[in-house]
Amino acid sequence: MTKRAESKHKIDRRLGINLWGRPKSPVNKREYGPGQHGQRRKKPSDYGTQLMAKQRLKGYYGNIGERQFRRIYEEAVRRRGDTGENLIELLERRLDAVVYRMKYVPTVFASRQFVSHGHVTVNGKRVNIPSYIVKDGDVIAVKEKSRQLVIVLEAVALAERDVPDYVSVDHGKMTGTFVRAPKLADVPYPVQMEPNQVVEFYSR
Structure with a gap:
């Protein structure tokens, strides 16, 4: 199968969501982040909200590397139309x-x-x-x-x-x-x- 079973769960815990909707996700039992401070919830800044959105999208597609993900984004910008929709299309292709x-x-x-x-x-x-x-x-x-x-x-x-x-x-x-x-x-x-x-x- 895949060597990344543990890191998949780490991604879920870090983001605090069941990213792939899997029944075995640890978030189903613990809806908070890892570590001793994981249960503290701060209201994220605009930057934090945007970063979390990027981490969700990157993580969902197999935790794509930052350099590769940025290239996909740059291609989405070059294309006509809504950049966000272009980004989703490129990822789904x-x-x-x-x-x-x-x-x-x-x-x-x-x-x-x-x-x-x-x-x-x-x-x-x-x-x-x-x-x-x-x-x-x-x-x-x-x-x-x-x-x-x-x-x-x-x-x-x-x-x-x-x-x-x-x-x-x-x-x-x-x-x-x-x-x-x-x-x-x-x-x-x-x-x-x-x-x-x-x-x-x-x-x-």
Whole structure:
């Protein structure tokens, strides 16, 4: 699966939310941060609110590195339209995010590893770059040799999340299509995401 089970839980505890909506999240039992001062709640400043919004979005997509996340933001700024919506679209076009949305794997962390280990094809060609940007109409499939892996079978059977309507998938054939770019309202986040706060953070 993934080597980041512990850090996933640390991200949840630090942010004080069940970021991925998983039933095993420690926040389900302890809705406060780690450490002896974790239960103290201060009203965050504007900067703190914006930073938290950025950490939520970064963390949700497998805790993307700061340099890579900033590059995604800069690309969102270059594109026409609302920068916040562009940011969400670029994040959802990442191959690891699409594989996660298609329920080939149970977590975003597992998705990144699944892609990098060469289990996924795009339009019939093997792609092992998790940050690969998927285009409208691209067909994303699990390689035939990988379709009976336990991680895949378990993910398909998970009832805790649904496949959104901007991707279509046939779990019998383990193949799916990225139909269109989503808007913020289309993305099934378990917690509220505020991309405009992220834009404000980088615009300071």
